Amino acid sequence: MSDLLFARSQMAMSLAFHIVFAVVGIGMPALMVIAEWRWLKTRDPVLLELAKRWAKGTAILFAVGAVSGTVLSFELGLLWPTFMEHAGAVIGMPFSLEGFAFFTEAIFLGIYLYAWKRIPPRAHLAAGVVVAVSGALSGAFVVCANAWMNAPAGFDMVNGQVTNVDPFAAMFNAAAPSQIVHMTLAAFAATGFAVAGVHALALWRGTLHRAFHRAALQIALMIGLPAAVVQPLSGDWSARDVAERQPVKLAAMEGHLRTGPAAFVIGGWPNEATLEHRGAIEIPGAISLLLHGDPNAVVPGVESVPAEDRPPLGIVHLAFQIMVGCGSIMAALALFGAFRWWQRKRGRGVALPDDRRFLLAIMLASPLGFIALEAGWTVTEVGRQPWIVQGVLRTAEAVTPMPGLGVTFALFTALYIGLAITVLFLLWRQILKTGVTPAPLGLTNELPIALRVTGAHQSPSTNAP
Secondary structure, eight states: OOOHHHHHHHHHHHHHHHHHHHHHHHHHHHHHHHHHHHHHHHOOEEEEEEHHHHHHHHHHHHHHHHHHHHHHHHHHHHHHHHHHHHHHTTHHHHHHHHHHHHHHHHHHHHHHOOOTTTHHHHHHHHHHHHHHHHHHHHEEEEEEHHHHHOOOOOEEEEHHHHHOOHHHHHHHHHHHHHHHHHHHHHHHHHHHHHHHHHHHHHHHOOOHHHHHHHEEEEEEEHHHHHHHHHHHHHHHHHHHHHHHHOOHHHHHTTTTSSSEOOOOOEEEEEEETTTEEEEEETTTTHHHHHHHHHHTEEEGGGGGSOOOOOOOOOHHHHHHHHHHHHHHHHHHHHHHHHHHHHHHHHOSSOOOGGGHHHHHHHHHHHHHHHHHHHHHHHHHEEEETTEEETEEHHHHHHHHOOHHHHHHHHHHHHHHHHHHHHHHHHHIIITTTOOOOOOOOOSSSSHHHTTTTTTTOTTTTTOOO
């Protein structure tokens, strides 16, 4: 492997690891805030226990995300010094604002964790809302910087030097709106489905703690299912933007190899030498119809640019197919859940937490959001190659001249494996192994049984997180 490939692989691994925690940092605070809000309305101790349990998980995942995010910030400077030399002055503002959002989230997460009995309940809920909003803003600011790499704006390049920088034009570039919406919806869908899958498994196995897991499943579905339904619409918006600004990336995504009417290509593997597909199913004119309303509309193919300006076709096409497939399954399951909920409202069928077929479907679909997320970022980053900044700076020109990048790649791989093992152990010990705290006797007929665990002797109202 060349140093360029080592650098790209290290960055890919770091991003693939960190994006999971970045997404959870957007989705989990929303879950805990909804649980506490419902507790304030109902005073159901199950919801209070749920909010505290999710707050612990949020804190653990936030801490690991902070570590992996710090590593990423160092890698930008160490692995890609030429990129930072050119881009630092242009996209410094969204990175700075992301830092403010991060610190705000950290401060108010501390308040949320340790001030349950020290501030009024509504003030405590407001602290949770700040955590949720700042987490979403943190993600949005980072996506602004990434969108700039796909649609550079806000500067002039004169004799190889960046001049006339307009940080606002760079931050609010043309690709930012669609990418922010698409990423935020992906975060809610992935987190909602993953959390719902955990509690669906508990209900499907017939756990005694049904009240706890029913409440958790309902709240997770509240954010996961709507996001999954809307996500294909935001994907269409993003694809149209890519078609306008990065036509070669769109061609690689869709497997559209030769200029002309574009078919919807399902499966297959593109041959980069002959620009032919093997084993693909094609729906003629479908992409042209979606993009231009005319199945005969001409769409630029991969052949429209020289071979040295093309991304790796097979990887981009496969990743796009995985993303679309996972998103479609999640959207279909969300619509099915909405249909069953509507049936229940009309007095037919059973509630979703009692529908074993639906629980099984949620369990099987629980990892799809994160699989789609990883595939989507692969499309975004690999599909832009060979450019690190589209049409401005090539990736090979931005990499550090420092030799021996294979050593750092091995060290950081070990770091991420260690972090993954640590976070799984902590989640198991702090969130899953501890069970559910019993409620005081007499609150409801179900709670003393549903929330009983061996060795726990405090009520939710006095059990500090």
